[in-house]
Amino acid sequence: MISKLVIPAAGWGTRFLPATKAIPKEMLPIVATPAIQLVVEEAANAGMEDVLLITARDKQAIENHFDRSADMEAFLAARGDDTLREVLINISQLARIHYVRQGEALGLGHAVLCARDHVGNEPFAVALPDDLIRSDDGCLSELLSVYKKYRCTILALQRVPKEKLSSFGVVSAHRLGEGLWEITDLVEKPPPEQAPSDLAVVGRYILEPEIFSALETTGPGVGGEIQLTDALRVLATKRRVIGWEFSGHRYDVGNHLGFIKATLEYALDSSLGPQLRDYLTELCEQLRFRRYD
Numbered sequence: 001m002i003s004k005l006v007i008p009a010a011g012w013g014t015r016f017l018p019a020t021k022a023i024p025k026e027m028l029p030i031v032a033t034p035a036i037q038l039v040v041e042e043a044a045n046a047g048m049e050d051v052l053l054i055t056a057r058d059k060q061a062i063e064n065h066f067d068r069s070a071d072m073e074a075f076l077a078a079r080g081d082d083t084l085r086e087v088l089i090n091i092s093q094l095a096r097i098h099y100v101r102q103g104e105a106l107g108l109g110h111a112v113l114c115a116r117d118h119v120g121n122e123p124f125a126v127a128l129p130d131d132l133i134r135s136d137d138g139c140l141s142e143l144l145s146v147y148k149k150y151r152c153t154i155l156a157l158q159r160v161p162k163e164k165l166s167s168f169g170v171v172s173a174h175r176l177g178e179g180l181w182e183i184t185d186l187v188e189k190p191p192p193e194q195a196p197s198d199l200a201v202v203g204r205y206i207l208e209p210e211i212f213s214a215l216e217t218t219g220p221g222v223g224g225e226i227q228l229t230d231a232l233r234v235l236a237t238k239r240r241v242i243g244w245e246f247s248g249h250r251y252d253v254g255n256h257l258g259f260i261k262a263t264l265e266y267a268l269d270s271s272l273g274p275q276l277r278d279y280l281t282e283l284c285e286q287l288r289f290r291r292y293d
């Protein structure tokens with residue numbers, strides 16, 4: 001079965017400047033948990049024990065986060081706070097975590113290619129920490145179930161309003177069943193009128209190792225970056241590629257509004273929920289009378 005997950009986390013995070021001047025974007029917290037930890041938890045829940053993080057210079061905070069922190073643990077123990085101490089220890093036990101550096105941020109496709117030596121010649125999963133997906137079973141678990149049946153490349157798909165398609169990779173596909181698509185082609189960030197469908201690829205993938213040779217010969221695409229979509233397009237001409245419309249809700253925490261929405265929804269489901277609900281109800285009441293001109 002698939003045990004390896006690759007998390008590309010070497011991007012610049014320019015949309016979150018100035019916060020990301022000194023803090024990796026992936027470490028920005030959703031309430032009190034860094035976004036990247038939520039993705040590693042999703043992998044652990046799906047039974048994936050081996051996580052490779054693609055990082056970069058100035059991203060050491062990510063490594064520190066998944067490491068033990070003897071001083072902090074000792075401090076909490078001395079204070080008698082065993083619950084919080086356990087929380088910290090558990091983070092380092094979520095998975096066997098490995099790191100590879102992407103020397104230059106040449107694009108998502110290039111980041112995935114950096115995983116080649118670690119992954120070897122076996123299928124593997126990729127999850128983008130920008131995309132948080134809340135669902136009962138977890139999106140990676142759903143993709144693994146589809147993989148078990150079809151044994152090929154599986155992409156998570158989401159229907160996206162036409163005017164937003166130009167921010168995504170978009171597929172040409174024919175329907176195989178409820179939520180299940182046979183993908184024949186892909187295009188990265190198409191102008192809305194040229195989008196082949198309203199089905200966008202989002203940040204969860206099961207990839208066959210053949211993707212690496214496709215990536216090796218992929219030149220810069222949209223935005224001058226080596227795009228995973230372009231390599232998937234080559235792969236789709238040679239191998240079967242299936243799309244799965246996952247269940248649950250996706251938050252694009254790589255942009256401000258998506259980040260705020262995720263924060264609110266995760267907080268509403270936490271112990272803060274009742275207080276936050278009261279506050280939001282009060283705020284909505286006030287907004288009805290506020291003028292914004």
Ligand code: UTP
Pocket residue numbers: 008009010011012013014015016025054102104105106107108110111128129130254
């Ligand atoms: P994004 O394009 O959303 O991330 O890439 P970014 O470049 O960090 O963000 P902005 O646009 O500058 O704000 C999606 C994922 O791919 C990773 C990013 O870290 C993010 O998790 N990535 C992107 C890499 O690992 N390497 C790259 O060269 C590009």
